Amino acid sequence: MNRDYSALLPQILHKLFPETALRHKVVGILGAYGRKEFHCEVDRVHLGILRLSGTNLEMIKQHTGVACSDFRDLLVAAECPLTFGKDALRGRDPAKYAKLEQRERGQYDQWLAQVLAT
Secondary structure (H helix, E strand, C coil): CCCCHHHHHHHHHHHHCCCHHHHHHHHHHHCCCCCCCCCCCHHHHHHHHHHHHCCCHHHHHHHHHHHHHCHHHHHHHHHCCCCCCCHHHHHHCHHHHHHHHHHHHHHHHHHHHHHHHC
């Protein structure tokens, strides 16, 4: 699946929050991340927040706060929960590590496809 985050974000927002007023509220919450010069990859981080939070507004607020503190912590949880901290495995068994990476990517792609199909 294509990972054009800037194209995916509005689609995911619309699918998760079809009601315009609620979607605008969520966009407002997410907007806390992206205001600072050091906030990187805003659309990617926003998608990560939505992946971890679903439609739970409190979780969206919580994960946005995490991202504002350190976006890398958010992206680790959203994108690479299986491989993070497994540098020894990468060196010892690169094939097994690659399978974990592939599984992570597949899980993310499956989430995207599932949300977009609704």
